[in-house]
Amino acid sequence: MAVKVAEEWLNICGGCEVTILDIGEPLLDLLGQLNFVHMPVLMDHKYFGQTGDKDQMEIPEADVGIISGGVRTEKEKHVAEEMRKKCKTLVALGSCACYGGIPAMANMFPLADLYQKVYRDSKTTDPAETPAKDLPPLLDRVYAVDEVVPVDVSIPGCPTNPDLVVQALTALLEGKEFKLEERSVCDECPVKREKKAAGGQIKRTLDSVEFQQGQPWENTRCYMEQGYLCLGPVTLAGCGHKEEGNGTTVPRCIKGYMPCRGCFGPIRKGANPLVDMMTAISSIGLDAKQVPDRRALLNRYIGGQNRLRPLPARPR
Ligand code: SF4
Ligand code: SF4
Ligand code: SF4
Known part of the structure; x- marks a missing residue:
């Protein structure tokens, strides 16, 4: 019998849904075993009945629930909770769902400051009141899905790797972890x-790394050793x-x-990429003090789970 799948997108850009399509031909092999019962990106399935006549949110029961996106609004929190209730196994897909993602960089600012900036201090719009009518209220910050409901499987990445989605779905179909x-x-x-930097300066990522296209990778020097901020460590x-030919x-x-910009997040739960990256930079002879805006830059995909918070106001 086909496995029922429900998919939801919360605070997202839609890139993680495109990843599912990017699976390509292997998706055809999987589709026969999957029955998508809910997927707003593809199916016109309304939350409160097709004519809005219901007062309870209607997400069908499913064996596997997939959530992309973090949780920014009251509505998204409600949807995440409903998905948890209806789905036996819940998957967080992409770094927004796993860690808050890029939108969680907003966690560096109090909500009132964000409203002020967007609705009143922006040079390109007329100042206005913060809209409230017919809109779901924002939560105090962006949350990763596992801060709101328990998550069984995490597949990070911005967007993630289609191969991992296949591996995860195949494992779930086979009842494996x-x-x-x-x-x-x-x-x-x-x-x-070579475990040492070619110079002491940290370079702008907009400049191009030195490489020769088509050369074996062993002929290309590590980008961080070339002086670029590569978050690979x-x-x-x-x-x-896998590359074709040499594998x-x-x-x-x-x-x-x-x-690497760090989109797959920390190597293990509880790791601190900011501290670890400063150590990695110094260990090859680069000056870690040259990293601009390091708090934001080294946490840019993982600001949920309380990694990014407003700093206390500086005394004037
Ligand atoms: S993880 Fe990246 S690709 Fe996926 S929804 Fe978030 S911003 Fe988009
Ligand atoms: S991921 Fe980046 S830092 Fe790590 S070896 Fe590759 S180029 Fe160097
Ligand atoms: S190299 Fe780094 S930033 Fe690029 S996709 Fe991989 S984890 Fe993400």
């Missing part, structure tokens, strides 16, 4: 490392794809000649 191994992006990165592995797994951004 799915958990990413605690390895770093560096652990699966094939570039050449403190980021969970899982984004890599080498290359992390996604490294393959695009860009440093």
Whole structure:
């Protein structure tokens, strides 16, 4: 019998839903075993009856629930709670769901300051009252899904890797556990490392790393050793794809000649990427003090779970 799946998107950009489509042909093999009973991105299934005539939220019961996006509004909290009630196994898909994601950078500011900035201090809009009519109220901050309801499976990444979605769904279909191994992006990165930086300066990521397209990866120097802020040492592995031909797994951004930005989040629960990254930078001879806005930069995907909070006001 097909496994019933319910999918919901909360505080999202939609990229994680595109990841499901990006699975490509393997999705066709899985589809025969899956019965999507609820998926707002594809199905017109209203929460309160098709004509809005019900007063209880209607999410059908499912074996597997998949939630993308963090929790920013009262409505999203209600949907997450309803998904938890209706789904036997709950999956957090993508870094917004797992850690709050990029939207949780707003957790660095009190809600009142955000309203002030958006509705009254923006140079490009006419100042106005904060809208309240017919809109779900915002929560005090952005929450990861597991701060609101228990989550059984976490698949981080912004967006995540389609291969991981297949592996997770296949494991669930076979009644097995799915958990990413605690390895770093560096652990699966094939570039050449000499354990010391080529210079003392941290460079802007907008400048291009030195590489020769088509050369074996061992001929390309580690991006951090070239002076770029690459978060590979403190980021969970899982984004890599096997290259055709030699079968080498290359992390996604490294393959695009860009440093890792840390989108898969910390390698293990409780790790502190900010502290660990400052140590990694110093250990190869770069000056960690040169990292701009390090609190935001090194926590940019993981601001939920209380990692980013408003700082106390400075005395004037
Ligand atoms: S994790 Fe990234 S791709 Fe997924 S919803 Fe959030 S911002 Fe979009
Ligand atoms: S720091 Fe970046 S480029 Fe260097 S090995 Fe780690 S992931 Fe690869
Ligand atoms: S290399 Fe880093 S930022 Fe890029 S996809 Fe992988 S984990 Fe995310």
